[in-house]
Amino acid sequence: MSASKELPRSRVYAAAAVTLVAAAVLASCGSGQGSSGTAGPNDATERPTSDANVASLTVGVAAAPRSLDPAHSFDSMSMLVTAELFDTLVDVTAGNEVQPRLAESWESPDPLTHVFSLRDDAAFWDGSPVTADDVAFSLSRHLDPDVASEFATVFQSVETVDATDEREVTVTLRQADPEILAKLAMAGFVIQKKHAEASGDALGGPEELIVGSGPYEVTDYSSATGATLERHDGYWDEAPAVEQLTYTVIGDQETLRLAMESGEVDLTFLYPIDSSLQWDGLSGVELTYFDSPAVTTLALDMSAPPLDDVHVRRAIAHAVDRDAIIESLLDGRARPAHSMADPMLWEGLAAETGADVEGIYADLPRYEYDLDAARAELAQSAHPDGVEIEVNYPATTPALGRVAQVLKQSLAEVGVTLNLNEMQQQEYLGAIYGGEPAGMVPVQLGAISPDPNTLLGFLVDQTPFNIAKYAPQGVDDALAANRTGSPDERVDALTTLITTMAEDAPYVPLYYAQGALATSSEVVFAGEGSYWELIFSEWASKIKAAG
Amino acid sequence: MTPALWLGRRLTAIVATLAVVSFLVFAVLHATPGSPEQILLGSNPATPEALAAVRAKYHLDDPFLSQYWHWVTAALGGDFGLSIQTGQPVTTMLGDRLPVTVLLAIYAGIIAVLIGIPAGLLAGIRHGTASDRAVTLMTTFGISAPPFAVGILLLYLFSVALGWFPVFGAGEGVAGRLWHLTLPAIALSLTALAIIARQTRAAARGVYAQDFTTFARARGLSRRLVLSRYALRNSSLPAVTSAGLVFASFLTGAVLIEYTFALPGVGSLMVTAIANKDIPVVQAVSLFAAAVVLVMNLLADLAYTAADPRVRKAVFQ
Numbered sequence: 001m002s003a004s005k006e007l008p009r010s011r012v013y014a015a016a017a018v019t020l021v022a023a024a025v026l027a028s029c030g031s032g033q034g035s036s037g038t039a040g041p042n043d044a045t046e047r048p049t050s051d052a053n054v055a056s057l058t059v060g061v062a063a064a065p066r067s068l069d070p071a072h073s074f075d076s077m078s079m080l081v082t083a084e085l086f087d088t089l090v091d092v093t094a095g096n097e098v099q100p101r102l103a104e105s106w107e108s109p110d111p112l113t114h115v116f117s118l119r120d121d122a123a124f125w126d127g128s129p130v131t132a133d134d135v136a137f138s139l140s141r142h143l144d145p146d147v148a149s150e151f152a153t154v155f156q157s158v159e160t161v162d163a164t165d166e167r168e169v170t171v172t173l174r175q176a177d178p179e180i181l182a183k184l185a186m187a188g189f190v191i192q193k194k195h196a197e198a199s200g201d202a203l204g205g206p207e208e209l210i211v212g213s214g215p216y217e218v219t220d221y222s223s224a225t226g227a228t229l230e231r232h233d234g235y236w237d238e239a240p241a242v243e244q245l246t247y248t249v250i251g252d253q254e255t256l257r258l259a260m261e262s263g264e265v266d267l268t269f270l271y272p273i274d275s276s277l278q279w280d281g282l283s284g285v286e287l288t289y290f291d292s293p294a295v296t297t298l299a300l301d302m303s304a305p306p307l308d309d310v311h312v313r314r315a316i317a318h319a320v321d322r323d324a325i326i327e328s329l330l331d332g333r334a335r336p337a338h339s340m341a342d343p344m345l346w347e348g349l350a351a352e353t354g355a356d357v358e359g360i361y362a363d364l365p366r367y368e369y370d371l372d373a374a375r376a377e378l379a380q381s382a383h384p385d386g387v388e389i390e391v392n393y394p395a396t397t398p399a400l401g402r403v404a405q406v407l408k409q410s411l412a413e414v415g416v417t418l419n420l421n422e423m424q425q426q427e428y429l430g431a432i433y434g435g436e437p438a439g440m441v442p443v444q445l446g447a448i449s450p451d452p453n454t455l456l457g458f459l460v461d462q463t464p465f466n467i468a469k470y471a472p473q474g475v476d477d478a479l480a481a482n483r484t485g486s487p488d489e490r491v492d493a494l495t496t497l498i499t500t501m502a503e504d505a506p507y508v509p510l511y512y513a514q515g516a517l518a519t520s521s522e523v524v525f526a527g528e529g530s531y532w533e534l535i536f537s538e539w540a541s542k543i544k545a546a547g
Numbered sequence: 548m549t550p551a552l553w554l555g556r557r558l559t560a561i562v563a564t565l566a567v568v569s570f571l572v573f574a575v576l577h578a579t580p581g582s583p584e585q586i587l588l589g590s591n592p593a594t595p596e597a598l599a600a601v602r603a604k605y606h607l608d609d610p611f612l613s614q615y616w617h618w619v620t621a622a623l624g625g626d627f628g629l630s631i632q633t634g635q636p637v638t639t640m641l642g643d644r645l646p647v648t649v650l651l652a653i654y655a656g657i658i659a660v661l662i663g664i665p666a667g668l669l670a671g672i673r674h675g676t677a678s679d680r681a682v683t684l685m686t687t688f689g690i691s692a693p694p695f696a697v698g699i700l701l702l703y704l705f706s707v708a709l710g711w712f713p714v715f716g717a718g719e720g721v722a723g724r725l726w727h728l729t730l731p732a733i734a735l736s737l738t739a740l741a742i743i744a745r746q747t748r749a750a751a752r753g754v755y756a757q758d759f760t761t762f763a764r765a766r767g768l769s770r771r772l773v774l775s776r777y778a779l780r781n782s783s784l785p786a787v788t789s790a791g792l793v794f795a796s797f798l799t800g801a802v803l804i805e806y807t808f809a810l811p812g813v814g815s816l817m818v819t820a821i822a823n824k825d826i827p828v829v830q831a832v833s834l835f836a837a838a839v840v841l842v843m844n845l846l847a848d849l850a851y852t853a854a855d856p857r858v859r860k861a862v863f864q
Contacts (some may be wrong), residue, residue, distance in 0.1 A: 066632075066633075067633075067634075073839075095577050145596050148596070148600060148601070201634065202634075205633070205635060206633060206635065216836050222643065222811075223632075223635070223640075224631045224640075224643055224644060224811035224816075225716075225717075225811050248715070248809070249809060249811070251806055251809065251815070252807055252809070254699060254807075255699075255702065255714065255715055255806075255807055255808065255809055258699075258702050258703060258706065258707050258714050259715050259809075261707050262706055262707045262710065262713075262714050264713060264714050264715065264716075295743060337774060396822075421583075423580075424581060424822045424823075424824075425822065425823070426581050426582060426583065426822070426823055427581035427582075428581055430580075430581055430582045434582075505673040517633040
């Protein structure tokens with residue numbers, strides 16, 4: 001090569017390559033403006049709305065509802081559809097305020113009895129009125145072992161539901177339950193008794209469908225393609241703006257994103273967010289992020305060694321780097337969790353009693369990420385030389401798998417060996433609920449009511465949700481006070497419960513993931529944008545045309 | 548052997564193979580871990596009574612052979628049972644999904660054949676020239692590019708950027724279906740197109756070098772006649788046999804394309820059924836897949852026999 005002023009070819013190509021790569025990296029960073037970092041309660045900016053009719057809205061869902069029968073479709077995906085078809089007795093807000101729905105008024109003569117007076121203008125889609133009989137039938141069937149309702153555990157405090165008068169329903173509990181109204185608001189869907197009895201086993205399937213009184217009527221349903229809902233014009237409340245809701249199944253998230261971009265899908269729920277989203281830069285798409293109290297956690301099955309040893313559990317708790325997991329796996333779209341009860345669940349109780357929620361949580365035993373502390377805990381345990389733990393996680397929830405892999409690395413440095421087993425959903429469920437010791441289970445547990453007890457209640461009792469088989473000692477007084485006490489007594493009782501749970505560490509909470517609602521810019525979600533309005537809740541009536 | 552006897556023997560072999568396939572699939576499913584009733588009851592814990600009720604309804608606690616016998620006797624009568632996951636009759640579920648899958652397979656097959664065979668012919672006849680290299684490059688791309696990646700690329704280019712085609716779904720009505728299935732059919736056909744082109748190219752190269760072709764050209768026959776009667780007919784036979792298998796794979800193995808384009812087809816039904824251990828559905832779809840492959844094989848053999856007199860003589864002698 002002569003010593004000319006020209007750059008050698010290879011240098012030019014190398015420089016060009018570096019420039020291209022740098023440009024690509026910068027471009028991908030730039031498109032994510034405002035997407036990462038800690039987010040507020042919700043990022044909804046106020047968009048103007050109009051009262052115009054919206055002829056149709058296409059909703060993209062990852063899977064069709066498993067059934068239209070509420071007793072057999074208790075999951076957040078299916079309930080995006082079923083919550084539109086049925087009314088419940090009451091509704092509940094983020095601040096735990098109860099609002100009338102099918103019930104105009106209600107009273108509780110004693111802690112075990114709740115009496116509801118029904119409105120007289122509520123009608124099913126075929127015009128027949130909603131009677132106390134229908135309500136009693138709809139709620140009682142969740143208690144019937146022949147129905148095998150998925151809501152049976154939710155309503156386990158209910159003894160009977162009876163129609164005590166033409167417009168009156170009485171719910172009798174077997175033990176006091178401060179969350180019963182919220183549970184009825186979420187799971188107490190009212191279906192028409194006549195149609196249900198006539199359909200028999202085919203109720204909720206594509207042929208028989210179902211009859212409810214909600215703002216939308218189902219006209220078509222297929223487990224392959226989705227469902228079509230039409231506005232119920234005889235609805236007792238204000239008619240929603242959207243005339244037709246079409247739920248269409250798109251399993252692949254990338255395809256869903258492209259469909260939103262091309263305008264073929266108008267709305268979709270991204271819940272929970274379990275990976276970095278490339279949705280922030282999409283043109284014609286508005287994103288509303290919301291905090292959710294659903295907690296991703298490690299359930300440590302205490303029924304078998306080595307997890308029966310509290311020092312082993314605490315060692316695991318010290319080896320979890322929540323901040324790193326949230327930053328790298330979730331793009332910052334989650335809040336670190338140090339308790340199974342999300343602080344945001346205290347809103348209603350704190351408003352009533354003036355409790356200092358921040359102070360309560362600041363005083364909780366906390367396991368900071370500290371590998372030396374983890375080793376020290378393990379040294380104090382019955383297995384100072386190290387332990388081996390089985391970890392089962394479902395292939396259908398990649399977030400749990402990624403968390404397990406991160407933990408495998410950090411725990412290996414401490415002397416805890418994790419054997420990761422990826423399995424299909426039904427095998428994973430069988431491993432958890434099957435009766436064999438389940439080892440360490442990464443799992444996502446949801447919230448049913450805006451009350452700190454929503455998850456705690458299931459986790460300190462011998463219920464199937466209590467995967468860790470946790471049986472706390474010395475908390476019977478707190479449990480009783482939580483059920484029957486005044487709001488101030490409940491605050492003390494709940495504080496005792498979450499403190500005991502943090503000390504015993506049967507569950508190592510990781511984070512509270514956010515969710516997002518993506519809509520086309522032609523429609524606006526006109527509510528507050530809170531978890532309680534969107535998930536497990538009737539949401540479509542709050543969709544309005546953009547102004 | 549007369550044609551009737553030959554056909555009879557083949558059909559008997561098909562039935563016997565189907566029986567063996569159904570038993571093997573049943574045995575493998577039985578041996579895999581997991582409990583199908585758990586999925587039916589959702590991801591929330593169910594009472595032991597509820598689980599027991601589902602197990603009883605689907606005979607899941609019976610001994611293995613008894614369960615198989617139960618299934619076989621029902622299947623012979625046309626009753627393939629109820630899906631554990633949805634409670635619907637399996638035949639209805641399969642029937643709902645067949646039209647999309649069959650249309651997609653035919654569409655992709657037509658694209659693969661209509662482009663693959665002429666391209667292969669061109670490459671084989673003009674062996675060593677630029678057009679041969681171009682076709683070879685195209686076929687290499689077709690074989691190596693994964694269908695789902697091509698699918699997403701097509702989606703982005705034609706559906707989002709240009710807006711010519713819809714992003715997902717199977718559409719309604721004949722025209723709507725064809726419009727919706729165009730991009731999936733293209734993505735699905737690429738591998739088969741490449742294989743068919745390659746095979747045709749190899750056969751055409753051989754045929755074009757033969758004396759009879761040279762003689763036909765020397766005789767002054769038009770190029771169209773030389774190509775169609777001699778080159779095409781003689782070099783398309785390997786493509787025909789592989790086209791049969793390719794079509795069978797379209798019917799049963801298009802699951803990645805179905806997933807990418809959100810098409811309610813048979814492939815995704817099968818994958819979901821296996822994941823949820825939905826035994827009746829897996830049995831029915833495996834039988835369907837096996838039957839399709841066997842019948843397509845038979846048809847390809849028949850086509851070969853009909854097209855090539857030498858084979859006809861050998862088989863039916």
